[in-house]
Amino acid sequence: MLDDHGAVLGDLFAQPFTSAYLGAVLAHDYETHRHLLNVGMLSARVAQTAGLSRDETVVLGQAGLFHDIGKLHIRRALLNARHTLSEAEWRILRAHAARGEQMLNAQGVPALAAIVRSHHERLDGSGYPDGLRGMAIPWETRLLSVVDAYDAMRSGRPYAIAIAHEEALERLIAADHLFDIDAVAALAATLGAKHANREALARIS
Numbered sequence: 001m002l003d004d005h006g007a008v009l010g011d012l013f014a015q016p017f018t019s020a021y022l023g024a025v026l027a028h029d030y031e032t033h034r035h036l037l038n039v040g041m042l043s044a045r046v047a048q049t050a051g052l053s054r055d056e057t058v059v060l061g062q063a064g065l066f067h068d069i070g071k072l073h074i075r076r077a078l079l080n081a082r083h084t085l086s087e088a089e090w091r092i093l094r095a096h097a098a099r100g101e102q103m104l105n106a107q108g109v110p111a112l113a114a115i116v117r118s119h120h121e122r123l124d125g126s127g128y129p130d131g132l133r134g135m136a137i138p139w140e141t142r143l144l145s146v147v148d149a150y151d152a153m154r155s156g157r158p159y160a161i162a163i164a165h166e167e168a169l170e171r172l173i174a175a176d177h178l179f180d181i182d183a184v185a186a187l188a189a190t191l192g193a194k195h196a197n198r199e200a201l202a203r204i205s
């Protein structure tokens with residue numbers, strides 16, 4: 001299956017709106033563009049590890065590539081804000097998930113749109129926009145959420161420094177009320193987890 005990875009990566013960029021959307025993101029906010037490329041490519045690899053079909057793998061990779069596309073409608077100063085955000089600012093930021101869904105539905109790709117809408121849902125119901133719980137969150141979304149959180153931790157943000165691979169995995173494992181442990185295991189298997197905390201990884205192997 002991994003032999004097929006190069007071809008899958010080619011398909012990741014096959015949607016006719018890919019260049020326009022990613023180009024617009026690059027012009028708007030470099031960090032978001034970098035994050036989308038990372039999450040798109042890593043999501044496709046994790047999908048293959050998790051045994052998704054070829055078509056499902058491409059959909060998940062493309063969902064990764066566009067999951068934050070709704071941030072095109074948020075001003076760059078807010079995306080990179082270093083101050084403590086007000087409730088109104090959080091509301092604007094959180095709206096990117098539903099906004100991304102609308103943009104992708106307008107492009108006629110409802111399967112992508114559905115995953116993008118739910119990428120901030122969390123197992124305990126604390127996520128948004130719908131407060132979905134547990135298995136009500138689709139498996140593809142649970143995989144994408146883990147990859148998204150991993151890349152965010154590894155990259156650093158204006159408000160947080162980047163952390164090491166091992167620690168990022170351990171934080172995901174510890175946050176099993178938020179993230180699906182099987183999805184974390186798929187990520188760990190994809191990236192190689194030999195340096196991570198053995199005790200923690202034993203729980204997911």
Ligand SMILES: [Fe+2]
Pocket residue numbers: 067068096119120
């Ligand atoms: Fe997001």
